[in-house]
Amino acid sequence: MKSLTLYLQIETMSAVPSVTADLAAPLEARLARFPAQQAVTVAGQTVGYREAQAGALVNDDALPLVLLHGIGSGAASWVQQFEALDGTRRVLAWDAPGYGASTPVVPASPNATDYAEVLRCWLDALGIERCVLVGHSLGAIIAGAFAAANPQRVAGLLLISPAGGYGAAAADMRETKRDQRLAMLAELGPAGLAEKRSANMLSQHADDTARAWVRWNMARIVRHGYAQATHLLANADLAADLTRFHGRINVAVGADDTITPPSACERLAQAARTPLQLVPRAGHAGYIEAADVYTAIIDTFCRASAAPRSH
Numbered sequence: 001m002k003s004l005t006l007y008l009q010i011e012t013m014s015a016v017p018s019v020t021a022d023l024a025a026p027l028e029a030r031l032a033r034f035p036a037q038q039a040v041t042v043a044g045q046t047v048g049y050r051e052a053q054a055g056a057l058v059n060d061d062a063l064p065l066v067l068l069h070g071i072g073s074g075a076a077s078w079v080q081q082f083e084a085l086d087g088t089r090r091v092l093a094w095d096a097p098g099y100g101a102s103t104p105v106v107p108a109s110p111n112a113t114d115y116a117e118v119l120r121c122w123l124d125a126l127g128i129e130r131c132v133l134v135g136h137s138l139g140a141i142i143a144g145a146f147a148a149a150n151p152q153r154v155a156g157l158l159l160i161s162p163a164g165g166y167g168a169a170a171a172d173m174r175e176t177k178r179d180q181r182l183a184m185l186a187e188l189g190p191a192g193l194a195e196k197r198s199a200n201m202l203s204q205h206a207d208d209t210a211r212a213w214v215r216w217n218m219a220r221i222v223r224h225g226y227a228q229a230t231h232l233l234a235n236a237d238l239a240a241d242l243t244r245f246h247g248r249i250n251v252a253v254g255a256d257d258t259i260t261p262p263s264a265c266e267r268l269a270q271a272a273r274t275p276l277q278l279v280p281r282a283g284h285a286g287y288i289e290a291a292d293v294y295t296a297i298i299d300t301f302c303r304a305s306a307a308p309r310s311h
Helices: 004-010 020-033 074-087 112-125 140-149 169-202 208-218 223-237 236-243 262-271 291-306
Strands: 037-040 046-052 067-068 091-094 130-136 152-159 248-253 275-278
Touching: 004 112, 020 074, 020 208, 037 112, 046 074, 046 112, 046 236, 067 074, 067 140, 074 091, 074 140, 074 208, 074 291, 112 140, 112 223, 130 291, 140 223, 140 236, 152 291, 169 208, 169 223, 236 262, 248 291, 262 275, 275 291
Parallel strands: 067 091, 067 130, 130 152, 152 248, 248 275
Antiparallel strands: 037 046, 046 091
16 A cells, blocks of 8 residues: 555546645654555455554543544544544544545435445444444534434534434435536646635634645545545435434534534434534534544544443
8 A cells, every 4th residue: 555655656547735644744743653554345345444552541441533524635534633642442433435535425425324334234243232423524424414314322422523424405406506516626627626615614713734634635535436426415314304203413623613513513413303513613613623622522522432321
């Protein structure tokens, strides 16, 4: 498997400015502690992932933590959470189907259940029977579908800036939203998306390193996987899935998130029967620009998920 450094040298689809590479370099070096791995499921799918495993676990009974990225990102985006939580529990982040080395789902226009089934197979391959599941943006859609179908396997469901999907919208709106995003991908490609769209992921308070890291991850999306994820977004209805899951749920959003704004996340929190947690001075990719705050939210939720629920 190519090293991250070699990958950067031979990457042909990205024209990321050198200043971005310079700013991202320290995070790339830190990411090397958590190398890309691959698991093959019984269904023959390959799932790429990264895992925090350098430190000895302080509690062998701690629930594993599984992190699902959004449409313009990947497993590498969680490096700051890997570092902070390494040793506290098993921490894993996948590259969603069609991202990185992960096999795409079969349908050209998939539903959330298609991704949730791959997630189930991947967890089976890794021997994870029950976990705390965290989904960011589009990852929240997959997490919600998995929790609805496999409630016994989810000790807690934490949704960060969740995308709700357009499955409940009128057909013309669903088609318009889908086609606009597909046209943008066709016009700009991954590198162009990263250059023109990555700034929207962050608040005005984000530093240059956070901006570079979001751009670095977005420039490495795979066209086919992103296109399938666009169809997923058009087809999904996260709110409906949340009404079917009766386990522990938290929803958090950055106060300055303009992609999944607090008003939209409030509706999802209501469907989940939980208060919305608002994070000041954070945008859509809050776990990158305000890593300490979001890692504390994740860690607190993990600890609460291990405790019996009060009724």
